[in-house]
Amino acid sequence: MQTTVRFTPAAITAIGERAAAERLTTAGFIGNAALAAAQCGDPIQRPDRDPRRPLVEALDRVAGELNAAVAAVRESQTGPGQEAALAVLPAVAERTYTVLDAVLEVS
The missing domain is CATH 1.10.287 (Helix Hairpins)
Known part of the structure; x- marks a missing residue:
């Protein structure tokens, strides 16, 4: 299954840098982060808040x-x-x- 998401340029830069630090692709990092947030009852530091x-x-x-x-x-x-x-x-x-x-x- 494939999903499309949109990020600001600043968010893409931050995500890309963190993904590189974790030795993951940007898509892999986003997938891991989304799954971790979904499995957590109350994600901390939600950017939308x-x-x-x-x-x-x-x-x-x-x-x-x-x-x-x-x-x-x-x-x-x-x-x-x-x-x-x-x-x-x-x-x-x-x-x-x-x-x-x-x-x-x-x-």
Whole structure:
């Protein structure tokens, strides 16, 4: 049987690093962790209960926007395409600071 799950880029990185440390594939590590959680009556430190999770996900989205804007600037040598790409950077930077402030308040 095969199941598909979605993770944020930050979660994939953390899972991949831990899987490598355990000398497992990412899929093997996820399978082992899911089975262990299913067999446990009350999984400890459930990520979905972490009050910072929405903030981390928002930060991941803002980072994606920033990466897209930077890529657009790099692809546009000069002219209106580059100007349009550069124009979004201040707003993305402002959202980044807002999310970071929220993360710091929760921590």
